Amino acid sequence: MSSELPHASSADHRVRIVVADDQPLMRRAIADLVQDEPTLELVGEAANGQEAVQLAQSAQADLVLMDLDMPVMSGVDAIAALTAATDIRTMALTTFSSMDWVLAALRAGASGYLVKDSAPDMILQAVQQVMEDTMVLSPSVVSLLSKQVLEMPDRAVRTSEEEAPQLTEREQQVLDLLAGGLSNREIAQELFLSEGSVKLHMGKACDKLGARDRVQLLVRAVELGLVRPALMKPETALDRYR
Incomplete structure (x- = not known):
């Protein structure tokens, strides 16, 4: 009740x-x-x-x-x-x-x-x-997602090419750094962009992947094989979302 x-x-x-x-x-x-x-x-x-x-x-x-x-x-x-x-x-x-x-x-x-x-x-x-x-x-959830991402071959796509949304080069860069555990500010520093520009590119990626926020964007990227594990920093890969 x-x-x-x-x-x-x-x-x-x-x-x-x-x-x-x-x-x-x-x-x-x-x-x-x-x-x-x-x-x-x-x-x-x-x-x-x-x-x-x-x-x-x-x-x-x-x-x-x-x-x-x-x-x-x-x-x-x-x-x-x-x-x-x-x-x-x-x-x-x-x-x-x-x-x-x-x-x-x-x-x-x-x-x-x-x-x-x-x-x-x-x-x-x-x-x-x-x-x-x-x-x-939670750390246990981070471990599950990390395992799923890191076991994927580089640039693996779990669905057909027709089903995978086409991201721009900049959207892909933002997504890769997001998967590496970076904050919007850190992504901006890495790509020499403003935080506003990072949010804009992330928002466009969310629209293409049908995600509402950073959490859903990361999940959808993992599902579709759109993240590049080789580019993820070992010390930060998903671990910083704990």
Whole structure:
């Protein structure tokens, strides 16, 4: 059963959070973590995906911490529904770390993916990063993506050439550096561009690959074989998204 908490005053700029998990003890533990953080505001709790979607909208949430395997409506479907209809961000917070679950959540529009054994400080830091439009992935998820990328032959394409979007040389350079773990500022420095230009090229690549943000862009690039592992810096390859 969902529960919505009273709105804070308009002067309160804390991040408004909904916690969605079908396990009462886990939901309460995450809710307590949110309530103990001065920069966050717990605005409701949901026991399934459908409640999460309804509550996030009615409570005007900024972010939903979403379990994935829930009754009535799965967390993946709830993420997709919120992504399609609102600007509310979502972050998967789940026990599952298999590639199938990771890709499903990120394709649906999740801005991050953490497993529930993450340290409390890591969860709180992840919330802040997601609200700053930075992708957040648990180390175990990073390892999965790294393994998939690094096992691909250089310039491998997992679909036919006709299905792979054609990127410009500059878009490809930005994508390669993104896969290397660089921030927009670092990509700009590497390519001698402004950050605005980097965002423009990244936005065009997102449009071509059907991605909403950096997380989805990286996932789609991995799926299509559009990243070049040989160009990824060993010390930063995906590791910096932890």
